[in-house]
Amino acid sequence: MAGHASVLEDLSILSRLDRALLRLERAFALLSGLAVFSLMLMAVVSVSGRNAINAPLPGYVDWIEQAMPLIAFLGISFVQREGGHIRMDIFISRLRGRALWLFELVSVLLILVLMMALVWGSWAHFLRSFDFGAPLWSRDSSIDIGIPLWPAKLLAPVAFSVLCLRLALQVWGFGRALVLGLETPVAVPLIQDAAKQAMAEAEQLDGQG
Amino acid sequence: METIDIGLWVTGGLLVLVIVGMRVAFAAALAGLVGLVWIFWSKKGYASEDLGWALTVAIKTAGQVPHSKVSTHTLSLIPTFILIGYLAYYAGLTRALFEAAKRWVAWVPGGLAVSTVFATAGFAAVSGASVATSAVFARIAIPEMLKIGYNKQFAAGVVAAGGTLASLIPPSAILVIYAIIVEQDVGRLLLAGFIPGAFSALVYGLLIVGIAVIFKNVGPPVGGFTWGQRFAALPGALPIVAVILIIIGFVYNPFGEQAWGTPTEGGAIGAFIVFCFALWRGMRWGQLKSALLETAKLTAMIFSIIWGVLIYVRFLGFADLPGAFSDWITSLTLSPMLILVCILLAYAVLGMFMDAIGMLLLTLPVVYPAVMALNGGETVAAADSAFGMSGPMCAIWFGILVVKMAEFCLITPPIGLNCFVVAGVRPDLSVQDVFRGVMPFFVADGITIALLVAFPAIVLYLPSLAG
Amino acid sequence: ATEWNASVWGKRRAFTEHVEKLAELVAEKTGGEFTINVSYGGLSKPRENLDGISIGAFEMAQFCAGYHRDKNRAITVLELPFLGVSNLDEEVAVSHAVYDHPAVMEEMAQWNARIIMTSPMPQYNIVGTGEPRDELADFDGMRVRATGGLGQAFEAVGGVPTSVPATEAFNAMESGVVDTVAFAQHAHLSFGTINKADWWTANLNPGTVNCPVVVNIDAYEALPAEHREALDSSIDEAIDHYLANYGELLKKWDGVLEEKGVQKVMIDDAVIEEFRAKAADPIREAWIADMSAQGIPAQDLYDLVMETLKTAKAGN
Ligand code: NA
Numbered sequence: 002m003a004g005h006a007s008v009l010e011d012l013s014i015l016s017r018l019d020r021a022l023l024r025l026e027r028a029f030a031l032l033s034g035l036a037v038f039s040l041m042l043m044a045v046v047s048v049s050g051r052n053a054i055n056a057p058l059p060g061y062v063d064w065i066e067q068a069m070p071l072i073a074f075l076g077i078s079f080v081q082r083e084g085g086h087i088r089m090d091i092f093i094s095r096l097r098g099r100a101l102w103l104f105e106l107v108s109v110l111l112i113l114v115l116m117m118a119l120v121w122g123s124w125a126h127f128l129r130s131f132d133f134g135a136p137l138w139s140r141d142s143s144i145d146i147g148i149p150l151w152p153a154k155l156l157a158p159v160a161f162s163v164l165c166l167r168l169a170l171q172v173w174g175f176g177r178a179l180v181l182g183l184e185t186p187v188a189v190p191l192i193q194d195a196a197k198q199a200m201a202e203a204e205q206l207d208g209q210g
Numbered sequence: 211m212e213t214i215d216i217g218l219w220v221t222g223g224l225l226v227l228v229i230v231g232m233r234v235a236f237a238a239a240l241a242g243l244v245g246l247v248w249i250f251w252s253k254k255g256y257a258s259e260d261l262g263w264a265l266t267v268a269i270k271t272a273g274q275v276p277h278s279k280v281s282t283h284t285l286s287l288i289p290t291f292i293l294i295g296y297l298a299y300y301a302g303l304t305r306a307l308f309e310a311a312k313r314w315v316a317w318v319p320g321g322l323a324v325s326t327v328f329a330t331a332g333f334a335a336v337s338g339a340s341v342a343t344s345a346v347f348a349r350i351a352i353p354e355m356l357k358i359g360y361n362k363q364f365a366a367g368v369v370a371a372g373g374t375l376a377s378l379i380p381p382s383a384i385l386v387i388y389a390i391i392v393e394q395d396v397g398r399l400l401l402a403g404f405i406p407g408a409f410s411a412l413v414y415g416l417l418i419v420g421i422a423v424i425f426k427n428v429g430p431p432v433g434g435f436t437w438g439q440r441f442a443a444l445p446g447a448l449p450i451v452a453v454i455l456i457i458i459g460f461v462y463n464p465f466g467e468q469a470w471g472t473p474t475e476g477g478a479i480g481a482f483i484v485f486c487f488a489l490w491r492g493m494r495w496g497q498l499k500s501a502l503l504e505t506a507k508l509t510a511m512i513f514s515i516i517w518g519v520l521i522y523v524r525f526l527g528f529a530d531l532p533g534a535f536s537d538w539i540t541s542l543t544l545s546p547m548l549i550l551v552c553i554l555l556a557y558a559v560l561g562m563f564m565d566a567i568g569m570l571l572l573t574l575p576v577v578y579p580a581v582m583a584l585n586g587g588e589t590v591a592a593a594d595s596a597f598g599m600s601g602p603m604c605a606i607w608f609g610i611l612v613v614k615m616a617e618f619c620l621i622t623p624p625i626g627l628n629c630f631v632v633a634g635v636r637p638d639l640s641v642q643d644v645f646r647g648v649m650p651f652f653v654a655d656g657i658t659i660a661l662l663v664a665f666p667a668i669v670l671y672l673p674s675l676a677g
Numbered sequence: 678a679t680e681w682n683a684s685v686w687g688k689r690r691a692f693t694e695h696v697e698k699l700a701e702l703v704a705e706k707t708g709g710e711f712t713i714n715v716s717y718g719g720l721s722k723p724r725e726n727l728d729g730i731s732i733g734a735f736e737m738a739q740f741c742a743g744y745h746r747d748k749n750r751a752i753t754v755l756e757l758p759f760l761g762v763s764n765l766d767e768e769v770a771v772s773h774a775v776y777d778h779p780a781v782m783e784e785m786a787q788w789n790a791r792i793i794m795t796s797p798m799p800q801y802n803i804v805g806t807g808e809p810r811d812e813l814a815d816f817d818g819m820r821v822r823a824t825g826g827l828g829q830a831f832e833a834v835g836g837v838p839t840s841v842p843a844t845e846a847f848n849a850m851e852s853g854v855v856d857t858v859a860f861a862q863h864a865h866l867s868f869g870t871i872n873k874a875d876w877w878t879a880n881l882n883p884g885t886v887n888c889p890v891v892v893n894i895d896a897y898e899a900l901p902a903e904h905r906e907a908l909d910s911s912i913d914e915a916i917d918h919y920l921a922n923y924g925e926l927l928k929k930w931d932g933v934l935e936e937k938g939v940q941k942v943m944i945d946d947a948v949i950e951e952f953r954a955k956a957a958d959p960i961r962e963a964w965i966a967d968m969s970a971q972g973i974p975a976q977d978l979y980d981l982v983m984e985t986l987k988t989a990k991a992g993n
């Protein structure tokens with residue numbers, strides 16, 4: 002998607018870790034896509050129930066709000082792996098070699114620090130809604146039908162933790178490129194050249210549409 | 211230090227981070243977090259033993275925002291609208307629409323480009339997300355244009371600009387977000403988008419014809435379709451027309467007083483119909499999976515920006531910057547119309563560095579009350595108002611203007627999401643190519659916005675009929 | 678100087694007048710040394726105001742018990758349907774009595790919060806379109822925007838509670854997502870539901886929501902003595918101001934109905950009695966059983982409400 006970049010692979014430990022994490026990230030992203038799909042089905046059930054037999058899905062709004070974190074957070078690390086979160090690359094696209102890796106490294110390090118803080122902050126948010134002593138472990142519930150909110154709140158620190166792992170790998174990848182002065186480091190998103198992207202495209206879209 | 215000064219310093223820092231290439235969602239969140247620490251610490255007089263407290267409170271405050279802000283029923287239509295676009299693509303609906311547009315209008319100068327614009331406009335009536343629309347047409351329309359010798363930058367520009375139409379022509383995620391932020395009636399706003407959206411498409415089309423007449427090598431007309439072929443292409447485009455009619459009928463029930471559901475539900479119903487159609491056309495799990503993964507990626511990207519920017523907005527709330535701005539705007543002694551034009555220009559500049567949704571989330575809490583106050587308040591009558599329209603009508607008119615500016619920001623460098631997407635889909639195009647190709651459309655958008663400002667009736671005609 | 682932030686939501690309206698008045702009085706009494714900055718939604722989402730207090734992000738906040746029953750189980754007693762509260766003075770009396778109960782204080786202390794006053798709300802009557810629903814049978818299958826115990830009450834007679842956010846209530850009504858909306862009068866006005874309505878139930882009086890104003894305990898205890906005194910001594914005056922202001926609004930209410938062409942529906946006492954029997958007793962009993970199982974002195978709290986109510990009614 003936006004700002005597509007390619008990630009090179011080889012047999013190093015770093016690259017193997019990258020691909021292992023990718024499997025998890027892809028599964029998470031698919032889960033997020035399925036959640037969007039279920040959102041659509043839920044609306045159909047609710048609308049037809051309401052208009053056809055005057056029996057709307059109870060707690061429809063509550064359920065949607067529960068599904069939103071699934072949709073919003075689970076794909077975040079997958080997008081970071083591909084370098085898909087948007088940025089302004091007018092400055093950075095002019096850099097080459099070590100200068101480029103330095104800026105990428107600093108940027109990824111800052112994001113890692115931010116995300117570790119947010120793992121803590123969102124975990125605290127989850128903890129405030131969680132109580133082992135309460136029914137359904139709930140200390141915060143939805144308005145209509147009282148669904149416990151802690152599972153949805155837990156999704157943020159979980160997805161952000163996976164992103165932290167991804168960022169740690171990227172710190173390693175860019176750091177290695179900086180120290181060794183590499184041209185084409187593995188396991189980090191590179192600005193893609195046309196030929197490689199054409200290949201990726203062909204795999205993805207052949208014979209469709 | 212005054213909290214407002216802290217607000218300005220942190221905003222400057224955010225700009226630096228964005229310019230050196232930090233990903234926008236995280237740059238905004240980081241700026242917000244640092245700003246919160248600063249605010250809380252300043253409250254304790256910067257005593258060194260209180261830094262830990264300030265850090266903890268700031269991190270916990272920021273840590274609430276992602277879950278809190280995305281768990282909103284109304285935002286759920288963003289992923290649904292994105293899904294519609296990809297399902298329609300995988301169902302072959304988009305291609306059929308393009309084919310029909312081609313056979314009917316490609317005989318004019320710049321024919322395929324004009325067909326592309328009209329096909330995106332038609333597709334816009336089922337797709338609520340500009341970015342997804344551009345992504346889909348980059349795959350279908352650009353290859354055809356290149357095949358008959360179009361300049362590749364121009365072809366890319368047509369698709370990037372055409373995609374923006376999805377945000378004005380209902381359904382539209384951006385219009386709904388505007389409605390949520392300013393607490394206005396979603397249905398009437400969506401209705402208001404129709405004519406300006408079609409109008410924009412027309413201006414784009416005329417611009418392309420003009421360019422093609424002047425620069426002969428830009429895009430030759432494509433003739434030779436018989437009337438038989440033209441009519442033969444229509445059945446393929448019918449499903450999408452059916453989906454459009456169903457969505458409209460759903461939201462504006464023609465058979466009774468009350469609608470069958472909200473626009474949010476209408477979007478979901480539309481997606482479901484497209485899904486059924488895709489199944490009927492033989493979509494398999496592999497294609498559905500691709501559609502879901504692409505939806506997930508685009509959704510994660512957009513929501514990261516949403517919560518990232520909202521952490522920053524939360525910090526602005528503590529710094530009380532919105533209040534200060536609103537006071538400043540209303541204290542100006544310029545004419546209201548001049549101030550409005552300045553606000554729109556400010557959006558054009560800000561839109562260069564922001565994505566559309568982030569920009570609305572960031573600015574509307576500040577700008578909307580100021581504009582309503584300029585017009586004479588939320589409940590002012592048309593006769594007593596500065597812009598010659600009642601409060602609710604002003605909310606609609608300003609909404610369409612802002613959304614048109616937000617569309618504009620989808621194609622302006624350096625951060626123009628549609629251009630990124632087109633370049634991302636096409637291996638043979640760099641982002642710079644797309645930005646170069648899209649430039650003529652800045653003129654078209656400028657003309658459209660000027661006309662919408664000068665003749666509010668273009669916007670307000672339909673909603674005023676709805677009463 | 679002491680600077681506090683107060684997190685409320687929406688726009689300035691009758692529902693927030695006591696907070697505004699409190700800020701004004703405190704600043705006045707301390708010669709501007711103690712200021713409370715009231716923020717409408719800039720600091721938190723309404724449903725997370727208690728979280729913000731617990732974190733210490735701001736010092737004062739307003740919330741409603743029904744937004745998150747599990748966060749404030751003890752005070753949900755005040756949202757039970759058909760308690761019999763008939764005016765705002767009684768609402769203040771029962772609320773403040775409950776707030777002083779040790780079980781409530783303890784539960785709030787878990788959020789580092791201390792309730793200082795209530796935001797008394799009149800009974801939540803419903804508006805709707807089409808034919809007035811004045812029989813119990815009309816409530817069957819009715820989609821009603823109502824939260825908390827009120828929602829449960831309508832459910833008990835076959836209604837379907839649907840809690841769209843207050844800000845979307847108008848849209849929900851227009852698009853048929855809900856048939857009716859239960860609000861206090863000021864909210865019917867400020868969220869525009871009255872503009873869409875054909876009728877309003879004048880005497881259904883099924884119950885109301887309870888929305889306390891809390892302060893962060895640490896911040897409260899850290900106040901210099903004269904500032905704390907200024908705050909404590911202003912509460913009654915702030916509430917009085919709120920009551921007077923709301924009273925003005927209620928006086929204008931009949932005029933508003935007339936102007937908007939909304940029919941004032943009086944429901945038969947027999948119907949209300951039937952509703953009460955079906956909704957009030959079972960819900961209360963279920964609530965007491967459920968809360969007692971969780972270690973909350975539910976019966977005690979309910980008795981306290983009834984006693985206070987009796988005293989308040991006798992005092993009038
Ligand atoms: Na659209």
Ligand code: NA
Pocket residue numbers: 561562563564618619620621622623624625626627
């Ligand atoms: Na831009």
